[in-house]
Amino acid sequence: MSGNTFGEILKLTTFGESHGPATGGVIEGFPAGLAVSRDEVQIELNKRRPGQSKYVSQRNETDELEILSGVFEGKSLGTPIGFLVRNNDSRPEDYDHLKNVYRPSHADYTYDKKYGLRDHRGGGRSSARETLARVVGGAFANIILREHGTEVIAYVEQIGNEKINTDYKSLNLGLIEESPLRCPDEDAERRMKELIERISAEGDTLGGKVVCVIRNCMPGLGEPVFDRLEAELAKAMLSINAVKGFEIGSGFSAADMKGSGHNDIFEEVDGRIITKTNFSGGVQGGI
């Protein structure tokens, strides 16, 4: 029904149209007493900001984060954290020509059909600018994860038909932050850049694949049977504009495998139980 909230214990509710006054949200369930730095969250927002290199889409925004509540003297209060980012580059008049046009593969038609009217300025609520509030939510979530020693890292594995030809275990993930494409393989990154420049010159765009690696996740996350951890991750990913697929562990390649080869055998290493292989993606029974 409402659809603007994600999460159960830690909850993010977002609002904002692409060219309205502001995009923002409310974070609930954030524990009291954690050190919270606005600047640290701003750094994550800056990574998202369009127009940082010629390889990404262009929009001139400073995306300045303002925290409105829930933080006092550098610490979280346990109360809801309200925040917003002003839409400074809002130029609604640029979009007047879209008022009566349904762009293909955009939400123009379906929003009109569902709501009876729409904000035609840059996609309104359906714009990818909405992910800004998710980045803020994610940066706060990361503060909690860090307390538990959990690390979440994502990188670009493929753009068009150019891809990294090895898996995450052989990559130096420390290179991600230095790469404008967030690709930790220098050879692949060079090929991707050339491809983007060529396709971009044709006035066209490209698809891609992203890999996410979660390290040292606390056991016990995920709520059987419907809110299994992989189910929540799949929902989160598919709720992002333009995402068309999700795999965990062996993913679609599991179709070709025999049960005997797909089993993750348990072993004890240094008093900790782990699995020799990881076809299940680190999740069993949704936990």
Add this chain to the structure above:
Amino acid sequence: MSGNTFGEILKLTTFGESHGPATGGVIEGFPAGLAVSRDEVQIELNKRRPGQSKYVSQRNETDELEILSGVFEGKSLGTPIGFLVRNNDSRPEDYDHLKNVYRPSHADYTYDKKYGLRDHRGGGRSSARETLARVVGGAFANIILREHGTEVIAYVEQIGNEKINTDYKSLNLGLIEESPLRCPDEDAERRMKELIERISAEGDTLGGKVVCVIRNCMPGLGEPVFDRLEAELAKAMLSINAVKGFEIGSGFSAADMKGSGHNDIFEEVDGRIITKTNFSGGVQGGI
């Protein structure tokens, strides 16, 4: 937190361990005044029942559905529909040898870790027997969809490395119900059967892929931004035991495509707006 409920307007809450007294659930939000036949729901349950052919797993259950509330004189009351299926083939003693064993790629270890104890009888709550309550929920959902002329059809496209080599538009989906493998392509089905028999003789099992086709879906379903239709479908699928991936529309093949080639151009046919292609999977902006 609880994780046993799926849906917002129409809601299914389930309970039941594999070898406990019963598996069942509560359906809320089912509209009042619709004709409901227990036998019709039983037919769907029968399709799910293991042990119906040599190609599927074996368990001897009649899986008799009992509706406990919400239906009166053949019509829904608008009140919650409670239902259960007794676990007649419950033989807990068969599982005594699993009491202190963590089976690989099963939920034994993670349940122990999360709850501090577990029901070792056939997986308990983590058993695939839990999908029984989902079938009942789905059969009730289908009564509503039928009122809107919406059809949901699923078939097996691939088992191991044997697959159907054409897409759903070229298949006679009417053959699905006649096929013990629910595969509407006779040649592929023959190859799959041979493969299953061979691997089965080796004491091994196989993975596969399922395709789902939804026809004549009412426009407007899906709630931006987090509860987009494709996000809810992805969650539903990944919440099923052993599912490792989900694609919609062009899926992962979109990575290789240019934006220009991926756009679904609108056209008007017989006064209805449709798209020439369907790379987006029938959903735009999550609706």
Add this chain to the structure above:
Amino acid sequence: MSGNTFGEILKLTTFGESHGPATGGVIEGFPAGLAVSRDEVQIELNKRRPGQSKYVSQRNETDELEILSGVFEGKSLGTPIGFLVRNNDSRPEDYDHLKNVYRPSHADYTYDKKYGLRDHRGGGRSSARETLARVVGGAFANIILREHGTEVIAYVEQIGNEKINTDYKSLNLGLIEESPLRCPDEDAERRMKELIERISAEGDTLGGKVVCVIRNCMPGLGEPVFDRLEAELAKAMLSINAVKGFEIGSGFSAADMKGSGHNDIFEEVDGRIITKTNFSGGVQGGI
């Protein structure tokens, strides 16, 4: 929307019409590893059962509880607890004369208006028999509270114009269980019984007031700002058939009091912080 669920962390979802096959529910969020005895819950159900004395309404039911899941070898599994009670005394034909009649101050008219049809057998879903599932939920909740040393006690303070003339601190609450009216004051109970017998002979019924005392409640319950503890209690009480009012602490008498007289001064007794008076009902800021 659905309205059949109460609670957030510990959740009860109920189903059942008065004269349908069964009344039951699902309890979610019950911790794993607690000792659960069916018989102990049955004792609470027995207290609720009508027809136990001439002072209460008559219906001949054994109200036998069946636990369907979530409990294994006498311990909770952390999985949902499904349960039901069969409606043995179901005699739908007794209610045929009500098919086209709207009883005053019953839900007959409003259910018809909302759902377009109704189960006329004894009120269907709107019958007070629905509280049976609440008693089961409450009995399970009590198992958790007991672990924390928290005690919840309720008694009848007033029936018609006959009342107990002292407050809970001066009463021997141990007498409640021995009293057929659950009234711990012998003099008041005698007056109430006489009144009930007289009014009952006239074919009429009476209202009343119930007092609930919660002792040794763990601090921290209640979620500001909307889910304050007193707000949840008020909702719970007003969701019971025929309840017309709720007070906490000083209640409506606070209207006549000055702020200076209403303040609960803190004091430290045996290293524990308590308040000298309790006009706020033990809750401050909703916690």
Add this chain to the structure above:
Amino acid sequence: MSGNTFGEILKLTTFGESHGPATGGVIEGFPAGLAVSRDEVQIELNKRRPGQSKYVSQRNETDELEILSGVFEGKSLGTPIGFLVRNNDSRPEDYDHLKNVYRPSHADYTYDKKYGLRDHRGGGRSSARETLARVVGGAFANIILREHGTEVIAYVEQIGNEKINTDYKSLNLGLIEESPLRCPDEDAERRMKELIERISAEGDTLGGKVVCVIRNCMPGLGEPVFDRLEAELAKAMLSINAVKGFEIGSGFSAADMKGSGHNDIFEEVDGRIITKTNFSGGVQGGI
């Protein structure tokens, strides 16, 4: 758990500490296409503003509403409505003396106990300033109710021991807006003012009672069994700071009444079914 959200179909989520940067919220489920005027909502906020007469508490705030999303060209978009009010009169230093003090009957102690720290500036999240976001939510709700011809009116019936001696049917409710005390009875208002001035001079404060009249409510609101209309109203009221009781219809006076006298007999007037009396408060079976 989170506790900052009220409502199911129409939802309000709020944030803000009394002396933090801003108080605000997100309204979800507001229908698309309704005319929304910021100024109209501001008028309701102005009514709430402290310091408007000598009879109410003092705080110098302009309480300027800013709508951040969900409204475009004077119409609602169906997307979430984000809003905020800056806390201009924020003078945290005024509250430094409260840093280590637990004020009696305030949330200071319980917040510390629950969260381990608190914002001591004017009560922080527990301050009555939080109701500001509720007024905005209510003003938006009222736009919807108006479309249905439903009117919600509230007035002050009692302050201290001074009260209106007649019920709402004999009052001219049109006088409410002209009265600084929102009391529609001139004689009672005069007595209340004298009482307030006297008690105020003593440096003390007073309690009171508010009556709410809802006219022409659409039938069908309220969701049995837990989310009955009266249960939701009770929760809403008890979630407001300092509220200690709630009654509907006959309220606590029902305890003294016989069932025969409490029944609301149906009658048909001008083709519409109404009840002769209204002991049930206009709600039957929670609907």
